[in-house]
Amino acid sequence: MYKWIIIGGGVQGCTIATHLIRQKKVDANQLLIIDSYEKPMHRWQELTSKIGMPFLRSPSVHQIDTNPFSLQHYAKKYNDKSFFGKYKRPALELFNQHSQYVLNSCSILDCWHRGNVCDVKKEGSSWCVKTNNGEVFKSTNLVIAVGSTHDLHIPDWAKGFENVHHVFSSSVTNFSELSSPVVVVGGGISAAHSVIKLANLFPGKVTLLKRKPFKIHLFDSDPGWLGPKYLNSFNKEKELTKRREIITNARHKGSIPRDLYFTLLSLERKGQISIVTDQVKSLSCKDDQKVNLLLESNPTVEASSVLLATGFKQGLPNQSWLSRLIIEENLPCAQCGFPITNQLEWCSHLYVAGSLAELEVGPIAKNIAGARKAAKLITQSK
Structure with a gap:
């Protein structure tokens, strides 16, 4: 029985795991990350290296550690000056090295389980997660941090x-x-x-x-979405169809x-x-x-x-177990199909991140900045 299970070990899942451990919300032996790949952030590294991305689009303060200046401190320690522009956009290699350093310091590999989730159910006060291999894991808290990077848009x-x-x-x-x-x-x-x-x-x-x-x-949405400049009015908007319009127009x-x-x-x-x-x-x-x-x-x-280079399909991540979970637990969804959450809690002890968090986090939800925002909200809730 775990205290936390995170489904998805990409940037979103790893950022949340790092924050939970760093802020002592959970010990590494009470946390399980389930992902289809052998190592953390594999899909991120695969896609970014494939297209030859030299520098991130995000500034250096957007990284997976709790301290926003962690990457800059790491670079200074190793005399690595691989930054671009006034916002200090880090080189991809530097970002990946720093991420590995942070994950190692949190013993993330001790929390790692390679597997494909095929079912999620609520059993009493616990969440029960089953994989294709027949393995079953139980936890008090569950975070769904899956993305849509396999749902390719083909004209x-x-x-x-x-x-x-x-x-x-x-x-x-x-x-x-x-x-x-x-x-x-x-x-x-x-x-x-x-x-x-x-x-x-x-x-x-x-x-x-x-x-x-x-x-x-410069960025894929205005920097004002990182703080109260735009988020205050966004959060005051109770009509979720209008929130969706705002998100679409802001990107x-x-x-x-x-x-x-x-x-x-x-x-x-x-x-x-x-x-x-x-x-x-x-x-x-x-x-x-x-x-x-x-x-x-x-x-x-x-x-x-x-x-x-036509991007990914719009909509919920294409996971059959997620569709079943919504129906079985009668989870609240907006007209667009996305979760209605409070502090990213979809229902008791069930949390979301990434695109699933868009209606609360806003247009940055799928980015590294959105991962940091999600991690902050989730760790603050417990």
Whole structure:
């Protein structure tokens, strides 16, 4: 019997675990983290390294430890000056090294259990979590910190073609495996990083195909969402459909920071990439090796490989056990299907984080800053 079980060992789950242990809400031997991967934050590291992200978009104060300046102290200790810009955006390698240092200091691996959750039930005053291997774990408190990074959004026109892949799918493990010319579809940060990485592999044979002009924003939502500037009025809004509208409008979806924008323009000037602003109308096979992308303005773009940087599906994480739990426990949900919570408590001793926490945490919920906010609310509740 555990005191806390966290389902999900990504950035969200690890941040919450770190805060619970650091603030002495639980000992490591009373905490269990259940995740489908062998090590903490695996999916985060897999996706960010795949697209070649050199620096985080978030400032250095957004990291998994309780002290907001923990990463800066760590960097100073090891004389690591891998920061970018006035907000000290950390290098991905530095962020990952610091995260590993924090997790080791909290003995997170002693709390780790690799498994796929298949069922969650309330049994008396305990939460019962079952995995596909038939293992059953019980806990007083439960945190659901699962994400949607496996729920890939594939446009209808792209389905059924062998040489069309989502950038985050398992069908492509390394960009060097692709055949050129390569077309990257998308205009956001994942598309930008992917194109920059591909330009080094296939110079002059990479096209960035986006629907709209670039949207330039330093962060993916205004920094005012980190504190009372916007959150006070957001929390006063009791109409949850309006909260959802506020969240949607506040996010700079598909945007990129200015430094990435200038990098792309520089690569275009040098002839290493092409940038096309148009809408894909349809896709057709030219031969066994190539496809043609027919655009709304009528011209076609030829490609041997198409990478979709089209993000993830909207809505609740695609977990059948979560859908059953909502019904069986009659958990309160808004019209959009997301949890109605108080201090991120969905019902007694059941908490949420990440996208599931959006209606309370706001547009930053899925980010590292949102993980810190969720950890603060959850640890304060007990």
